[in-house]
Amino acid sequence: MTNNNPIGVFDSGIGGTSIWKAIHDLLPNEKTIYLADSKNAPYGQKSKEEIVALSKKNVDFLLEMNCKTIVVACNTATTNAIRELRADYDIPFIGIEPAIKPAANNSKTQVIGILATKGTLNSELFNKTAEMFQNTTIIEQVGYGLVQLIEDGNLNSPEMTQLLESYLKPMIDANIDYLVLGCSHYPYLIPQIKKILPDHIQIIDSGEAVARQTQNILREKVGFSDAKNSIPEFYVNSNPTVLKSILDHKYDVIQKDF
Known part of the structure; x- marks a missing residue:
């Protein structure tokens, strides 16, 4: 099954790029869209209700970009919100849990x-x-x-x-x-x-395990991309400087309010 829609990845900030990199290394043909909610970082001190609301906001953004599956590249969002996300959205979610x-x-x-x-x-x-x-x-x-x-x-x-x-x-x-x-x-x-x-x-850490689980979801549920040389997209709702630096300035980072 072929599906050239992107994989969405979100985190409370730039840290989830460690998960994104593992996915990109394993699945280089897949288009990826990374969303950094740095304006609201860190999630770890927020209530469960706040974390669920922020996670849904991030998912809505990624669904507007036609993502075929979404990786919750944030331990706090996974442990507090992934059950609600799976109940409310008809799309496969991959979470990240402590190993x-x-x-x-x-x-x-x-x-x-x-x-x-x-x-x-x-x-x-x-x-x-x-x-x-x-x-x-x-x-x-x-x-x-x-x-x-x-x-x-x-x-x-x-x-x-x-x-x-x-x-x-x-x-x-x-x-x-x-x-x-x-x-x-x-x-x-x-x-x-x-x-x-x-x-x-x-x-x-959980990066490689999450990448393998993402690969399994593509194989079993949504399909792989047959595109070549897909360029990943990065979005952040605060100063993009640190995200650009953590990516070694290899990719454009779009600052966008969401």
């Missing part, structure tokens, strides 16, 4: 850490998943301030290093051997995180 399962199943110390937003760690979906691994100690840490620093372009600032050290040192002391990144912004922090963590601690 607790592979971390817990492979942990030798039976202690894993998760760095995520408050909205993700407080969600029903996260807690149901965590309950499945009661033999594993899960050290939870809210990444207060991290998303905003990334959105502001302060990836390598002293403040970022200080925050990461304060969040990760207790996990190291607790003898974790896996760190789960529970926010799509956080893969951009992996170089700094690796400087803090001992070498034996594995870092897991």
